[in-house]
Amino acid sequence: MASARTVKGDDRLDVLIGGGGYVGLSLAVALKQADPAIRVALVDLRQRAEMEKDPRASAIIAAASRMLDRLGVWQEILPHAEPIMEMIVTDSKLRDLVRPVFLTFEGEVAPGEPFAHMVPNGKMVASLADRAASLGVEIVAPDAVTDFRNVDAGVEVTLRSGKTLRSSLLVAADGVRSRLRDLAGIQTVKWEYGQAGIVTTVSHKRPHMGRAEEHFLPSGPFAILPLKDNRSSLVWTETQEEAEKLVKGDEFTFELELERRFGHHLGEIKLAGPRHAYPLGLTLARSFVKPRFALAGDAAHGIHPISGQGLNLGFKDVAALAEVLIEARRLGQDIGALDVLEKYERWRRFDTFRMGVVTDVLNRLFSNDSDALRAVRDVGLGLVDRMPFVKRFFIRQAAGLTGEMPRLLAGEPI
Template identity: 50%
Template sequence: MESTASNTAQGAATYVHDVAIVGAGPAGLALALALKAAPGVDLDVTVIERGQGEPSDDPRGWAIAEGPRRVLEAVGVWADVAGQSGVAEKMVISDTPLRDAVRPSLLNLGGEEDSDEPLAWIVPAGALHKALHSAAKATAIAIGGGTTVTGFDATGASATLDTASGEQVRARLVVAADGVGSPLRHMAGIKCVEWDYGQTGIVTTVAHEFPHEGRAFQHFLPGGPFALLPLPGNRSSVVWSEETPRARRLLDLDDFSFLGELGLRAGPELGEFELDGPRGGFPLGLMLARSFAAQRIALLGDAAHKVHPLAGQGLNLGLKDVAALAETIVDTVRLGMDPGSLTQLTRYERWRRFDVFQMAMATDGLNRLFRPDFGPLRAIRDIGMGLVERTGPLKRGLLREAAGITGTPPKLVTGLPL
């Protein structure tokens, strides 16, 4: 619907958008595209981003499961990133000390005859950023860059955002998609539960001597899990968790020494390695907002939750947030109701909260279980993984959960239009 004009106390006209999204990361832009593509409604959507243009040199690779992949397809960006993405057909999981020369696989996921879908698509972060920004431009979504939000007021029939540039933005609904630290979440007075794991996630891309054949490798090591995720060609994305002091030393190494440490953890399956992209480090922790919505504001993606990357579920959770919030907003507007009303936003919170909490507790528990380098505990872990390996229904349940299609998924996750 069209923006409506109102008068400020000074008499100047201020436009009221339907939805203002603060943050132009993957979740924020995917939501904007989903709302603009919804049939039967004409929503005025604006995006506010503190940076200038699309991010560059992001060394991460995201493991996108089938349900969230459908969200990217629905918003029109999947075709642009599919050719640059790897396909993880199988995952080989081991649990051994770093000094062990041989790492026998204890659990193998994927490759089931009754499944046509891979475990995940490994999407380079830069490719996804570029595709989302290009789609936003093609859809004429306004992205206001180079300013920060300095104030939030939710009183009245619309919320008001103050910006560092001196401009005000008003909207019936504000969406906080501004990351884990989310200044907007703090301005809205929404508390969170969080703790630091004392670990840093090291990410980069490597080329390797032997083909991965669609296999992802995850080694549970004393410093944290080490994963190699397949990209096109003889290349893999690295997600490597280490105790933070050691991670800092590793990131400061020259390329030759860094690759030596990486090869020690990777094992012999893929041969020799070369760096094929920049390195980066990200602090690891858990964060859960105490509520995902308040009057005239909803939290999205990393602004609502942060989980350990060992299961590759961070962006998957964010894209399921996108699907649920888009459906909530569109259904509300179709009924002629206020999309910023807490009564309506409560549906979104109920929809997402249990799924996020369940994944946060699962990843937190696995990280705590697999970190200790203690022989008897390792034996118990290995017995547990062996039982999963030999129990077909349990393995299938894990795969359905990883695909993001359990419970009552939103329409976009199932491939249906809004």
């Protein structure tokens, strides 16, 4: 990563962000774009080149793409993004020869606006990093926050390199296993599912036509998400033990098991990227803020990927936190004061808790081999499929276009 200038130890920052991924970078861009005078620095252990090598892709909902457009990066990302034009949901056992479709969603929330796009992670982080550098965001990498304490109406931060920085506010955007959250003494509600999500990319002979598929299988959801050039991104849920065997095993066995779940509707399939498995669980921070300190992204909430909303929840945090901080500065308020930060917590906590509960219930409801539960849920899916107004509500909900939206998510300036 590069920046316009170097942070000096005796400089006083307005906002210091711990974590240089999508959430940290987009928050830095949002703040600097809204108020060029605000001093924002970002600290991350990784170099930009390392993050750009991320082979994965993420589902970016319509509200998030509107925000990225407002931040000046979406037009650069868009040629690499694949719109999701349709989504289907099936529910079956692995051995079933036929997988009936119980639910279908059209992919547009408005004419010409898909409810989501699949975006390569490497391209997204590169675009955000370029935009941050062009705005003068100060980036310290590779480095990390090792300690901090509140002093003189600010926070004093110690870095691994030995450097000390002072800021009005420290934002933790360092992931679900956040060290900064632990240092702040913020407790979490947490449990493991005994599942792992296998993430990889495949190529196939036939075009997917922008269709996403969610197959509910006894071990968990198997999602096929469209990418450019006759490729698809997979999020494949298995028991942790089985997932480790599949990822560590030979490619031939992996492709055989993959074909059993993927099917033959897109022709011959082949691995087109590395295989990774990530343990799945639910992590919700008991509070999002303390004086001079705020959580954002996975540091505040880690949810099951069954809804594809994890990264998008982080972008919602960014939009809300940036709006609260910029409005506080315009009113002459202390942006690190607890009463200011609590406005952000009130705005985001319920939505986060609700999404955590929804994904938890869905995972428990669909990740099992109970014939009785399958009959009940299939009736429910079939009923929803026959009610267009309910489907329209669900698709707008999935696109992030309901409720009290921060301005950035509506594509408006702060």
